[in-house]
Amino acid sequence: MPLPPHPGVGFKPDHYAQILRAPGAVRFIEVHAENYMGAGGAPHAMLDRLHADHALSVHGVGLSIGGAGPLDRDHLARLKTLLARHRPESFSEHLAWSSHGAAWLNDLLPLPYTDQTLETICTHVDQVQTALGTRMLLENPATYLTFPESTWSETDFLRQIARRTGCGLLLDVNNVFVSATNHGFDARAYLSAFPLDQVAEIHLAGHEVEALPEGPLLIDSHSRPVADPVWSLYAWAVSRTGPLPTLIEWDNDLPDWPVLRAEAGRAETILHGVSHDRAL
Structure with missing residues (x-):
């Protein structure tokens, strides 16, 4: 069964007891596989x-997934064991690379969008889906640089991956806003070009702003409430897709449970409005 078209939260053990006391506050949880x-x-x-x-x-x-070398077979085997044990409703990964040979860089690094990539x-996506026996979702990145070698737009690149492999997409709206601000493109135009028909889950998160002489640099920190411009982009996106599972990511400077639950509540209000408008 798919994830429900309602808000979820990234699970942290600090919130375990409070989630158990009010299980209806969110409809799904998400954890990092590793x-x-x-x-x-x-x-x-x-x-x-x-x-x-x-869920x-x-x-x-x-x-x-974006690494030039082969996938780590041991990591993929551990992932398969994890999914077989817990049978999650969804599995997702990032359009990024984080290893080279035996070196692990502990970051989600950007790629040039070329035919070879x-x-x-x-x-790699075909190998993952075959090994796991399930359809995966691929998430658009937050980026801080671009490559002159790129011959594809990011939205067309993701569209081609979904078309060729049958994978779904995870739309991170904060990543869109971060990248748009950092690179000076229009976030709404990006979403208009995004293959929204392939989106099965949405992520929302907060970001930090670093003041630089040439202008602000946004960092996808997952350490703050979702910013108002990101909420606006989210409302615009789901008005076109209909209600979708929406995760509130908050991984650093973890807030008390009522703060995180309120973020999920704001997403639920937007999703309810979309459902109401579509019913009219």
């Missing part, structure tokens, strides 16, 4: 308990 690749213990026990009341999304950060990523 945090649950151990053999057992409290993390898996908490995830089992939460999955009894909530589950597993979000990978370590496959290095497209072939590599499509091969």
Whole structure:
């Protein structure tokens, strides 16, 4: 079954007891795959308990889908074991790379959008979906530089990956706003060109602003409330897609549960408005 078209939150153990006391506050939870690749213990026990009341999304950060080299077979095997154990409703990864040979760079790094990169990523997505036996979602990145070698727009590049592999897309609206501000393009125009018909999940998060002499640099920090311009872009996007599962990401400077729940509540209000408008 797919994720429900309602808000979810990135699960942090600090909020475990409060989520259990009010399971209806959010409809799904999302975890980073790499945090649950151990053999057992409290993390898996908490995830089992939460999955009894909530849909589950597993979000990978370590496959290095965009890497030039082959996928890490051991990492993919651990991921397969994790998904077989918890049977999540969704699995997603990033349009990025994070490893080169034996070196692990612990970041989500950007790619040139070329024919060669497209072939590599499509091969990797096919391998992942075959190994896991499930359709995956691929997330658009937040970027801080671009490549003169690129011959594809990011939106067309993602469209081609989805068309060739059958994967779905995860639309991170904050990433769109961050990249648009950093590179000086129009975020609404980007969304207009995005293959919205392939989107199965949306992410929302906060960002930091670093003042530089040449202008502000936005950092996708996941450490603040969702900014008002991002909420506006989100409302515009779901008015065209209809209600979609929407995750509130908050990974750093973690707030108290009521603050995170209020962010999810704001997303629910927007989704409810879209449902109401479509019913009229």
